[in-house]
Amino acid sequence: MKEFLTEEPQAPAAFRRWFESARRNIYTCVERVPLASVSGWDCAPEAAALTHTSGRFFSVEGLRTHHSGGAVPCWDQPIINQPETGILGILVKRFDGVPYCLVQAKAEPGNINGLQISPTVQATRSNFTGVHRGKDVPYLDFFRNVDARSTAGGTRVLADVRQSEQASWFLRKRNRNMIVEVLEDVEPAEGFHWLSLDELRGLLRFDDLVGMDARSVLACFPPPGPVHEPRPYAPQSSPCGPVTSEAALSWITAARSWAEVRTERLPLTGLRHWRRGPDALVHESGRFFDVIGVRVEACGREVGAWAQPMIAAHGTGVVAFLLTRFDGAPHVLVHQRVEPGFVDVVELGPTVQCTPGNYDGLPPAARPLFLDEVLTAEPHRVLFDTTLSDEGGRLFHTRSRHLVVETDARPDHPDYRWLTPAQLSGLLRHSHYVNMQARSLLACLHALRDPVDRAPRRERGEVGA
Known part of the structure; x- marks a missing residue:
């Protein structure tokens, strides 16, 4: 993990002090x-x-x-x-007009470095119904009683949608991803801290620091301003150019209708x-x-x-977006994926999602498309490169290298389409369209001030989107 605690320009000083203190008081011995x-x-x-x-x-x-x-x-x-649905929720409050997120330092048994940043609430139904006979989950009431609080004018729901877990390892597992803006003052309990949205996104550039569940919720933040539909290339169904959101939905629906998975x-x-x-x-x-x-x-x-x-x-996974521009607007190449744990057969994943070592000894034709392109990309084309942990409550020391790689290629393949980040955000208003790995990468895209800025993130380690 990058030693952000000693890199003054890269991480907020108040965060560094809080996180160092949390390390002494929140931990697991596994x-x-x-x-x-x-x-x-x-x-x-x-x-x-x-x-x-x-x-x-x-x-x-x-x-x-x-x-x-x-x-x-x-x-x-x-x-x-x-089979139960958990709650992943971030409380948001504006200070002088700037959105801040209440995060917690959480130690999961599978975390490779012990402590990571998690949402305000990260709890399974068994947790918040007391099956484990443990302590109550802090701030849970803001999310379980969201209707009553919103009606009373104390909160505003920014996102509330069920999303899939990693469907290669979880069978039809879903979590309720929630973002609730609170108007009242909320004091951070021990182990909790207010971070500006830009600061939180900036910390995504550090290895194994922002946990998977936090990344999933971060991806669900509504994009600022209206979503501008790209001008589709002709023909509309061509994989080589941008498509409208309606065409993307039709493409996904067709795949779900034709896929033969049992x-x-x-x-x-x-x-x-x-x-x-x-x-x-x-x-x-x-x-x-x-x-x-x-x-x-x-x-x-x-x-x-x-x-x-x-x-x-076994081995570190790779999840990657190829990124290009059409009419100056960034687009990422998404892939229709079939995984055994999906609720609805197909969801959109990154351009590449695999563990390369699983293909050792297999013929070259078996390797995932575009894997070699993202792994051998020249440094100036790599816009984002950070290794981030997967879910730490059920997965042990499991992580994936997250890459965003710029390309001028225009691949022509029926299982791939170019979508804007805003179009992906639009799909996230609904359940089961964008898989966990693509949501994690979308959160990383939001960490870039300019999605086509070529400065190497691993060396700069800047904070702020």
């Missing part, structure tokens, strides 16, 4: 343990699924996916099943090519991910100690 010894869970080698003794929280189950026409037409895997639940013991070892559930190739067990002791969390299974990915 020990990997054999799956069979995860207390409070049924993780026996013969178990059909890994389940909590309460029947709540989440389970790890087996899934077989059939994707007719896909690069891999059928595969088996473990997947996290958490999933079936299986016992973990029946998964092809997966083996239960003494410590973990692993793929026989040594690639993809493992299902491991951890024991956690925590300070500054609702609960002080627990154990659980987690998914630990």
Whole structure:
């Protein structure tokens, strides 16, 4: 992680002091343990699924996916099943007309550096209904009673929409992403801090600092001003040029109508090519991910100690947007993706979304399109390059390199389209159109003062959008 605490020009001084103090008071101590010894869970080698003794929280189950026409037409895997909808919410207040976000320093067992910036509220239903018998979730009432507060004139809802989790690892998991502007004074509790929206976006340039859930909510901020529709190239359906939002919606609907995807639940013991070892559930190739067990002791969390299974990915992922301009306006290349955990078959993902190491030993034709272009781009074309952590509550030390790479190419492929960042923001007013990885990258795009500014972010580390 970049040592932002020692780089005066790059991070606000008040933030650095607060975060350093939080590090001393909010932390987790995580020990990997054999799956069979995860207390409070049924993780026996013969178990059909890994389940909590309460029947709540989440389970790890087996899934077989059939994707007719896909690069891999059928595969088996473990997947996290958490059928409840959580709340990810950011409180916003204007100080002298400038929007500020109330963030918290949260320690998740899977965070690679322990402490990261999270939304004001980041809670599953099991958390805020007290299944864990822990402390109450601070500020939850602003989001659970949002209708009553809005009617009384105390708050204004800026965004409220259910969005998917990472659907390669979560089965139809959704979170309610909320942004609520508060008019009253709200004092930050211990572990919470007010950051201006520009400051928060600027911190996205530091490795493993702004957590995935915060990035998801940040992407849902309404764009300033009206959304100007790009002038479509002829023909309208051409992938080589910009399209209207109506045409993009039709393109997604058509893909959902034609995609032949079927999933079936299986016992973990029946998964092809997966083996239960003494410590973990692993793929026989040594690639993809493992299902491991951890024991956690925590300070500054609702609960002080627990154990659980987690998914630990092999290798660092890559998520990337190719960016170009049409009539001077920046556009990013989005990809129609099919993932086993999507609620509605297809969502828009980044240009590239993969873990390169999973393709070692496969023929070159199997490599994802545009992967080599983004990995070998000349430095002057790289507009953003930061490695950010994935969800830390269920995923262990799992992260992806986030890239925005400028290009003059005009790829012609039916599964890709050029959309403006504002068009993506418009789609985020609705559920299940833009996947988690694309939302994370969209938040990073908003961190750039100029989406076509060529200055290298890793070296400058500036704050402010």
